[in-house]
Amino acid sequence: MDSINRNQPEENRRDLAGAEAIERIKDIIDDAETGFFITGGGTGDSRGVRPMSVRETDDNGAIWYLGAIDSHTNQELQANPTVKLFFQAGENAGFLELDGHAEVSQDKARIKQLWEPLLKTWFTEGEDDPRIIVIKVTPKSGYYWDNKHGGIVAGAKMAIGAVIGKTLDDSIEGTLTF
DSSP states (O other), X not given: OOHHHHTOSSOOBOOEEHHHHHHHHHHHHHHHOEEEEEETTOOXXXXXXXXXXXXXXXXXXOEEEEEETTSHHHHHHHHOOEEEEEEEOSSSSOEEEEEEEEEEEOOXXXXXXXXXXXXXXXXXXXXGOTTEEEEEEEEEEEEEEEESXXXXXXXXHHHHHHHHTSOOOOEEEEEEEO
């Protein structure tokens, strides 16, 4: 059933927990910047799926967004705070799936910390726009797929493997628990 992984001569699975899991999500999200944010009880044409830019991933693993109080996202989170997040950091590596719990607030101090001037495109009154909400997602579990040594090494191993007819890739994957 999993012949590709069984044919690989190196270990390519590593489950991560705690600080290691947080470090992995920070690395991938920092590179991706934007991912799919999916609410548990999606409404509207998008069925609860939308791309959203991460404002911050903190040292505790919480993922912070800014949103609008009058959005489908906020309405859906009020009904069901369960979310699923997907990120892709690079063309061939840095994939992440997370299950989490969202909390919504209008904490003005946190809005100020997460604010950048480009956001005025959506919040025309600036950081004091009364429609801004802070969305904090606390990850509960997840899964990642990545490279152990970066894209150049992964590409070289794949090319060598193709030439010699042997499964050689630099992939690593595993569960994430927090």
